[in-house]
Amino acid sequence: MIEIxxxxxxxxxxxxxxxxxxxxxxxxxxDGWDNRTFRLGDRMxxxxxxxxxxxxxxxxxxxxxxxxxxxxxxxxxxxxxLGTPGAGxxxxxxxxxxxxxxxxxxxxxxxxxxxAVDLARFLVALREIDAGNGPVAGIHNFHRGGSLSxxxxxxxxxxxxxxxxxxxxxxxxxxxxxxxxxxxxxxxxVHGDIAESNLLVKEGRLNAVIDFGNAGVGDPSxxxxxxxxxxxxSSRKEFRSAVALDPPTWRRARGWGIxxxxxxxxxxxxxxxxxxxxxxxIIRNILDDHx
Numbered sequence: 340m341i342e343i344x345x346x347x348x349x350x351x352x353x354x355x356x357x358x359x360x361x362x363x364x365x366x367x368x369x370d371g372w373d374n375r376t377f378r379l380g381d382r383m384x385x386x387x388x389x390x391x392x393x394x395x396x397x398x399x400x401x402x403x404x405x406x407x408x409x410x411x412x413x414x415x416x417x418x419x420x421l422g423t424p425g426a427g428x429x430x431x432x433x434x435x436x437x438x439x440x441x442x443x444x445x446x447x448x449x450x451x452x453x454x455a456v457d458l459a460r461f462l463v464a465l466r467e468i469d470a471g472n473g474p475v476a477g478i479h480n481f482h483r484g485g486s487l488s489x490x491x492x493x494x495x496x497x498x499x500x501x502x503x504x505x506x507x508x509x510x511x512x513x514x515x516x517x518x519x520x521x522x523x524x525x526x527x528x529v530h531g532d533i534a535e536s537n538l539l540v541k542e543g544r545l546n547a548v549i550d551f552g553n554a555g556v557g558d559p560s561x562x563x564x565x566x567x568x569x570x571x572x573s574s575r576k577e578f579r580s581a582v583a584l585d586p587p588t589w590r591r592a593r594g595w596g597i598x599x600x601x602x603x604x605x606x607x608x609x610x611x612x613x614x615x616x617x618x619x620x621i622i623r624n625i626l627d628d629h630x
Contacts, residue, residue: 341428343375343387350426352379356434359383373552379434383419387432395479396552397421397431403473404551407528410468413461414438414547440539440546443569449543451574457545458538459581462562466527473528473556483531484557487517487594497601504619509626510597517594520587522558530554533562535569559584563592564599567624568617575628596625 345364353360362380373393374386388394401418408415420434441447448454476485491514498510530537531553539547563582566575579589604618 341389343389343428345377347426347428348377348379348385348387351422351428351432352385354425355422356420359434374550378437382437384416384435384437385422385432386435387428388430391430393552394430397433399474399479399554400551401433403554407465407468407551411461411464411548413457413545415551416547416549438539438547438549440541443535443538443540443545445569445571447540447543451571452577454540454545455570455574455578456581458533458565459578459583461545461548462530462533462559462582465530465562466559468528470526470528470556473526474554475526476529476555476557480531480553480555483553483561484526484529484555484559486521486558487591487598490598491518494598494601497598497605500605501601505601505622506626510601510622513590513593513597513625517591517597520590522560522588522591526556527559528554528556529559529562531561533565535565538565558588558591560588560591561595563589564596566592567596567621567628572628593625593628596621600625 345366348364349360352362352364359379362383363378364385365378367376367378367384372389373396374388377385379385388397400416401421404415404417408417416435416438418433419436422432422434424430443454445451474480476482482489494514495511498505498507498514530548530551532550533548537548537550538545539549541547563578563584566578570578600618600621604615604622607618608615
């Protein structure tokens with residue numbers, strides 16, 4: 340495991356971007372799993388892949404984020420510098436412009452329905468961007484936008500493992516319904532990880548969408564899971580209406596949500612009761628949300 344800390348980042352900046360060598364470097368809280376994120380001065384951030392499987396995201400973001408940004412209604416990260424291996428760190432890394440806001444939390448959003456509509460409009464705009472040359476869903480983005488069948492074995496094993504603590508019939512019904520459908524339209528851009536931590540809120544409004552490491556082109560259903568992880572029943576209806584996708588796409592979205600909640604619950608049920616409890620709530624939300 341590579342130790343990625345402020346000392347390493349300072350050395351990388353000093354040797355590769357000496358103009359910024361005197362700027363302070365501080366670790367960003369809740370910086371996710373795929374990357375380690377640091378603030379560089381007041382106006383930039385630095386993100387470094389935490390493992391080899393996340394390295395492909397660097398070049399993808401460096402190439403595509405400047406293409407996507409002018410066509411979107413909300414701020415997204417814009418690369419300010421592409422770093423190379425050095426100081427014992429083996430992979431490329433990126434410097435971005437800093438974006439203001441805190442990760443979305445229902446308690447910090449006074450109008451969740453307005454938030455839902457703002458997010459839906461962002462996703463609609465993303466879908467409308469020409470995806471002809473975009474990166475097709477695959478290993479680089481953990482199949483976001485691809486077929487859910489990739490995770491069929493894992494999901495069914497998870498259902499079996501959790502049989503004593505979940506509604507096996509209900510969860511299996513959701514999963515089977517998801518696999519029975521497929522995206523019939525042209526490939527469209529997907530963010531791939533529309534989660535609270537990647538939605539920045541400023542003064543109660545959605546201000547920016549970050550972390551496009553799982554972006555790609557394909558089926559947009561994976562971007563709808565936020566409906567059950569953050570939104571309530573009222574704002575979920577607003578989101579569903581504004582995002583304007585058909586019932587089969589929503590059935591696949593429920594499948595994406597069930598898969599992620601199941602594997603999260605298995606991973607954390609014995610070590611993190613708070614996050615495990617959230618995974619259980621997501622499963623209940625999905626089962627209770629009938630079309």
